[in-house]
Amino acid sequence: MRIFPENISTYGQEIDNLFWLIFVFAFIAFVISLFVLIYPLFKYHYKKSGKAQYITGEKKTHxxxxxxxxxxxxxxxxxxxxxxxxxxxxxxxxxVTADLQIAVTGRQWNWIFTYPGKDGKLYTADDIMIDDQNSELHVPVNKNIVFDLKSRDVVHSFFLKNVRLKQDAIPGRTMKRWFNCNKEGRYEIACSEICGMLHSQMRNWLVVDSQENFDKYMKTLYEKNSPKK
Ligand SMILES: [Cu+2]
Structure with a gap:
């Protein structure tokens, strides 16, 4: 039985292990607190033990x-x-050393992806920006993807459940994060911060390609975005 979504990230297993560790502690605390709350209800029932005492909790025994x-x-x-x-x-x-550096920007209501242009550098004139609802973010498999996360308007949260990555995007700030996927496929990108009317439609896709397919994808992007003569 699989409880978590499929893990495709190099550090995902470590996050899952931490989840279980925290869950065990929280669960034990939960059971103990319930016991302390419910057991006296029966043990010191009014009919058996009479009226309750009023205590201020100042004595050492309390x-x-x-x-x-x-x-x-x-x-x-x-x-x-x-x-x-x-x-x-x-x-x-x-x-980490970046094999690919991109920028991800949240807006009401879409994730915008910015790739470096042909020069391989981000934040230059030939950057390619994709801002379509339901669009795909293509990345190569087994590579370190370093990204700057930003927001244009309100707080969003970039959530890649299969990568075990969730990061708030805060207007006016740039958060640098990274991930590395070890399995090809198409996975959901969600916004996990209620960010307005169409928050639930703020959904894009992470496509993990082989290096070969990724290069092909970038080539088509360059062609589409090259200046028209
Ligand atoms: Cu959002």
Whole structure:
């Protein structure tokens, strides 16, 4: 049985492992809190034990209920932080060499993709910008794709569920993120931040191509976008 969407990202498994770790801690905390809430309802039922006492929680014997819970929660937080810091550093902090650099911009209601033009450099005059609803973002397989994420209007969230990547796009800021896909195919790109009326239609596609097919795709883009004579 598959619980998560198919993982096509080099770091996806690490994210999934972290998910389970956090889930186990949260689940244990959930069961304990429910028990503490429900068990006294039966044990100290009015008919059996009479009227409840009013306590202010200032005595040391009362205080332990807060201190023990606090220490246990803090410890589980430290365990999670210790387990995740390697993955966090790898994905968020250590720079990777970019095999392809692109820009992704959110707008109401579409993701805009900008590829470098023939010069291979982004932010030059020959950049190619695709701004069509339901359009595809083509990337080569097994390559580091580094992208600048931006927003033109409101907060959007760039969500590649198969890559295990979700990043808010915030107006006025550029977020640099990367991913590397190890399986060819066509996968959903969604916006996971309610961003207005047609938020649910803000949907594009990530197409992971072989290098050969990607080169072909870029060639057709260059041809379409070359200046008309
Ligand atoms: Cu959006």
């Amino acid at each position: 205080f332990k209920w807060i201190v023990i819970a606090l220490v246990v929660l803090a410890c589980s937080d430290f365990v999670i932080m210790f387990a995740e810091h390697g993955t966090w550093a790898k994905i968020e902090q250590e720079p």
